Amino acid sequence: MAFIGRDRELAQLQRAYDSDAFECVVVYGRRRIGKTTLINRFLEGKPNIFYSAIEATMQGNLVALSNAINVYRNAGETTGVAPVYPDFQSVTDAVFAMAHDQRLVWVIDEYPFLAQADRSVSSILQHAIDRNKHDSKLMIVLCGSSMSFMERQVLDYTSPLYGRRTESIKLMPFTFDETRRFTSQLTKEHSAIAYGLTGGVAQYLEWIAPSDDIAGMIENRVISPLCNLFDEPYMLLQQEVRKPAEYNEMISNIATGSSRMSEISSASRMPTSQAQMYLTNMIDLGILDKEMPFGAKGRSKTIYRIKDPFFRFWYRYVPRSMSAIQARRLGLVTRMIIDDLPRFMGPVFEDISGQWMWGRGYDRLPFPVLQAGRWWGSDPKTRQQEEIDIVATGEDPARAILCECKWRNDPVGETEYRTLQRRGQLLPYxxxxxxxxxxxxFTDNLRRIADADATVQLVSFDDMVE
Structure with a gap:
C-alpha cells in the first residue's frame, strides 16, 4: 500500500537529520497508528541501526540489539552469529563511537519493552548522551506504543531522559481527508463510515478490504470474534492501564449515557477521586474528551464523552450485542447497527465538518476563526435543553458562526435553519x-434563502470531499 500523509512528521524528522548534530527524537502514539511505517519511510537511503525491542529479559534484548548492530556493520547483510554485547552500557558506547564522524540513525522501536527489561536503561542512555552529544553525529529515535509510559517515563520531568530529547512527535490518527486518501477505492460516504468505524487509525484502515460494502465492513472487520478489531479496545487498555476491566466498565457506562462525574462514578461503583484519575488517564490516551459548553465558565457543566470514533462505535454496539455475537448471529447484529448508523454518524459528521472548517473550508468562512466547540444549554423560555453542533469565533467577540451538521437521508430544509436561528438567540453574539x-x-426553499442572505452558507458533504 502506498505511503499516505505524515508530511509534517517526515519533514520534522528530516530537519533533525539534516542538522548533522546530535539529535534525540521521541516518536510515540497508540498501537497501530503507523509509527514504524513512518520511521521506515524516513530511514530510506540513510545509514541506520533499527532495533525493535522485545518483551523479554535484558539478555534477550541484548542478543537482538547485537544482531541489529551486526547487520549495520556488514552493510545490511547478516553474517553468522554476532558477538553479543555484555550490557547496555557497551551498546551505547559502541553506537556513539560509530557516529563520531558520520551521520547515523539509531532507532529503538518499542522502547518501553527495553526500559522495562532493565530499569537502568534510561539512566545509562542519559549519561551516554551527556558525555557524547557535543561531538556526536548520532540521531537517536526512541519509539513507543505505550503512551502512558512514553509520556511519564520518557518525556516527563521526573524521567532520566528529561531535557535530552531534541524533538518529539506524538503521532495522531488520520484526519478524515487523510482517511479518504487511504480509502479512495470506496465511495465518499463509505469512506466517512470507515472513518467512523476506525477513527482514522492507519492499521485499522488497512484491514478494510476494497470490496467491502458497509455491511461487510461492520460484520467482517469489527464485530466478528475472528477479526483483528474485535478485541482491540481491551488490548489497548491492557497495554496502557493496570486495571483494564474497571476502565472497560467505565467506558461502557459513558457509552450508554453517563456523562457527568457523579453519574460515571456511581454507575462504575467507584469513589469520585478514583473515577477522576481514570477519566484523566483516558483523556491522556485520547479515548475520552472533557467538554464544557462553548464559551462557558466554571466546571459545573462539564461532561465526559468518548472522543475516539472507533471506541465510540465499539462500545455503542458490541457489549450490548455480545450474546448474539457469540451465538454467531452476526447478520442480525449488523442489520441492527446499519439501522442505527445515521444516529451514530451524527457526531462523526460533526467531527468531519469541524475538520473542514479548520482545513480546506477555512478560506470560505465569513471571518478567520480562532476557536470552536460544541454548545448546549437550557432555553429559559421553554426550559428545554438545546444544542448547537459547532460554534466558532474569531478576534471580534461580537461575531460567531453557528453550525448544524446533519447526516441523514433527507435534504436539510428551512426547518433546520430556523431551529438553528432560534437556538442562536440564546447566545450573546x-x-x-x-x-x-x-x-x-438541501431543499430548494433553503437554497433560495441562502442565495438571498449572505449570513447563511450551505455546505454539502459532496462538496467537502475530493
Missing part, C-alpha cells in the same frame, strides 16, 4: 453567521 452541513444536500 450580535453578529451571527450560519453554516448548515448536509450529507444529502
Amino acid at each position: 450580535p453578529d451571527k453567521h450560519y453554516i448548515l452541513f448536509s450529507r444529502t444536500g
Whole structure:
C-alpha cells in the first residue's frame, strides 16, 4: 500500500537529520497508528541501526540489539552469529563511537519493552548522551506504543531522559481527508463510515478490504470474534492501564449515557477521586474528551464523552450485542447497527465538518476563526435543553458562526435553519453567521434563502470531499 500523509512528521524528522548534530527524537502514539511505517519511510537511503525491542529479559534484548548492530556493520547483510554485547552500557558506547564522524540513525522501536527489561536503561542512555552529544553525529529515535509510559517515563520531568530529547512527535490518527486518501477505492460516504468505524487509525484502515460494502465492513472487520478489531479496545487498555476491566466498565457506562462525574462514578461503583484519575488517564490516551459548553465558565457543566470514533462505535454496539455475537448471529447484529448508523454518524459528521472548517473550508468562512466547540444549554423560555453542533469565533467577540451538521437521508430544509436561528438567540453574539452541513444536500426553499442572505452558507458533504 502506498505511503499516505505524515508530511509534517517526515519533514520534522528530516530537519533533525539534516542538522548533522546530535539529535534525540521521541516518536510515540497508540498501537497501530503507523509509527514504524513512518520511521521506515524516513530511514530510506540513510545509514541506520533499527532495533525493535522485545518483551523479554535484558539478555534477550541484548542478543537482538547485537544482531541489529551486526547487520549495520556488514552493510545490511547478516553474517553468522554476532558477538553479543555484555550490557547496555557497551551498546551505547559502541553506537556513539560509530557516529563520531558520520551521520547515523539509531532507532529503538518499542522502547518501553527495553526500559522495562532493565530499569537502568534510561539512566545509562542519559549519561551516554551527556558525555557524547557535543561531538556526536548520532540521531537517536526512541519509539513507543505505550503512551502512558512514553509520556511519564520518557518525556516527563521526573524521567532520566528529561531535557535530552531534541524533538518529539506524538503521532495522531488520520484526519478524515487523510482517511479518504487511504480509502479512495470506496465511495465518499463509505469512506466517512470507515472513518467512523476506525477513527482514522492507519492499521485499522488497512484491514478494510476494497470490496467491502458497509455491511461487510461492520460484520467482517469489527464485530466478528475472528477479526483483528474485535478485541482491540481491551488490548489497548491492557497495554496502557493496570486495571483494564474497571476502565472497560467505565467506558461502557459513558457509552450508554453517563456523562457527568457523579453519574460515571456511581454507575462504575467507584469513589469520585478514583473515577477522576481514570477519566484523566483516558483523556491522556485520547479515548475520552472533557467538554464544557462553548464559551462557558466554571466546571459545573462539564461532561465526559468518548472522543475516539472507533471506541465510540465499539462500545455503542458490541457489549450490548455480545450474546448474539457469540451465538454467531452476526447478520442480525449488523442489520441492527446499519439501522442505527445515521444516529451514530451524527457526531462523526460533526467531527468531519469541524475538520473542514479548520482545513480546506477555512478560506470560505465569513471571518478567520480562532476557536470552536460544541454548545448546549437550557432555553429559559421553554426550559428545554438545546444544542448547537459547532460554534466558532474569531478576534471580534461580537461575531460567531453557528453550525448544524446533519447526516441523514433527507435534504436539510428551512426547518433546520430556523431551529438553528432560534437556538442562536440564546447566545450573546450580535453578529451571527450560519453554516448548515448536509450529507444529502438541501431543499430548494433553503437554497433560495441562502442565495438571498449572505449570513447563511450551505455546505454539502459532496462538496467537502475530493
